[in-house]
Amino acid sequence: xxxxxxxxxxxxxxxxxxxxxxxxxxxxxxxxxxxxxxxxxxxxxxxxxxxxxxxxxxxxxxxxxxxxxxxxxxxxxxxxxxxxxxxxxxxxxxxxxxxxxxxxxxxxxxxxxxxxxxxxxxxxxxxxxxxxxxxxxxxxxxxxxxxxxxxxxxxxxxxxxxxxxxxxxxxxxxxxxxxxxxxxxxxxxxxxxxxxxxxxxxxx
Amino acid sequence: xxxxxxxxxxxxxxxxxxxxxxxxxxxxxxxxxxxxxxxxxxxxxxxxxxxxxxxxxxxxxxxxxxxxxxxxxxxxxxxxxxxxxxxxxxxxxxxxxxxxxxxxxxxxxxxxxxxxxxxxxxxxxxxxxxxxxxxxxxxxxxxxxxxxxxxxxxxxxxxxxxxxxxxxxxxxxxxxxxxxxxxxxxxxxxxxxxxxxxxxxxxx
Numbered sequence: 001x002x003x004x005x006x007x008x009x010x011x012x013x014x015x016x017x018x019x020x021x022x023x024x025x026x027x028x029x030x031x032x033x034x035x036x037x038x039x040x041x042x043x044x045x046x047x048x049x050x051x052x053x054x055x056x057x058x059x060x061x062x063x064x065x066x067x068x069x070x071x072x073x074x075x076x077x078x079x080x081x082x083x084x085x086x087x088x089x090x091x092x093x094x095x096x097x098x099x100x101x102x103x104x105x106x107x108x109x110x111x112x113x114x115x116x117x118x119x120x121x122x123x124x125x126x127x128x129x130x131x132x133x134x135x136x137x138x139x140x141x142x143x144x145x146x147x148x149x150x151x152x153x154x155x156x157x158x159x160x161x162x163x164x165x166x167x168x169x170x171x172x173x174x175x176x177x178x179x180x181x182x183x184x185x186x187x188x189x190x191x192x193x194x195x196x197x198x199x200x201x202x203x204x
Numbered sequence: 205x206x207x208x209x210x211x212x213x214x215x216x217x218x219x220x221x222x223x224x225x226x227x228x229x230x231x232x233x234x235x236x237x238x239x240x241x242x243x244x245x246x247x248x249x250x251x252x253x254x255x256x257x258x259x260x261x262x263x264x265x266x267x268x269x270x271x272x273x274x275x276x277x278x279x280x281x282x283x284x285x286x287x288x289x290x291x292x293x294x295x296x297x298x299x300x301x302x303x304x305x306x307x308x309x310x311x312x313x314x315x316x317x318x319x320x321x322x323x324x325x326x327x328x329x330x331x332x333x334x335x336x337x338x339x340x341x342x343x344x345x346x347x348x349x350x351x352x353x354x355x356x357x358x359x360x361x362x363x364x365x366x367x368x369x370x371x372x373x374x375x376x377x378x379x380x381x382x383x384x385x386x387x388x389x390x391x392x393x394x395x396x397x398x399x400x401x402x403x404x405x406x407x408x
Contacts, residue, residue: 188325190365193370
């Protein structure tokens, strides 16, 4: 099975749907998932650590890396730039490790175009009212920012059919279980195993 | 979500791969899976209970039900007839319940033709040597019967690419977890949810 190529797992969600927590928890649960820390030009929020939550970079450093072809995807969200380092993905897949990325809908579309076999998962809050409440509990955002995120969430939710899986985050524990189930199930898909098990017919 | 139609889950495996145990354990684990007890003309093995393990019927009773269109699939295996009652499947799907069937490769092909959206799962033992050992441990089979089952297993294993998922049953606990993961993941597939969540865009 060492010849198996890894699978790229892309998780998107409107802000406040809980995808950062779910991605962290599913990595702890499965233990063998690679992860890519995104690059961003937005300033750190209280408690965020450079190199762990994001690579926080200047706009000029971001654009330099982008021009050099260093990003597998990049996007502008709420006026800030975000990007995923291409080398991190390529290395994990080549080593046969599944890699999970926490990416917005624009980035997910770029990754699907570049990695046809990627698994795209969309996370939503159980309702718009619940989403708004979660954004308010975060407290770090001003009223105008909350309104902007809600408007964007309404737009993004309409894209759910472009994803392979939809997980409704009613309860974090259940949602982590569903996310883990999707990743485990994809590892058993015959379309992925065809390449890894060419010798199955002559097993003895 | 009550409008969601159930999913038909079809599990096949060469004899000795452990599918009967896995199907029973995954039903206990998930709790909400419907199940169809097959009809068969083969005699009960020691410990098997009529109506629980199989509906044991005479050949003439089987053929009468078959002519009446009562089977969603039927097959002849090792000289015995096996069939799945169509009404049991239809009722579960209409009620929005997922239903799991433990069916041979001939039956799986018929079910795929009849239910395009069915999920087909193939279970294999980790090796032919392991498979032979499990058949011998079963003890109820004569030497000639074991040889016949082994020959059939070699043929059947070549059909694995016709299935959606492949689970290698190295360890029962792990295999049950994989089987449960496949069923849980399929419940999150956007292609299945499109019908159940037509109102997602206007949620408020």
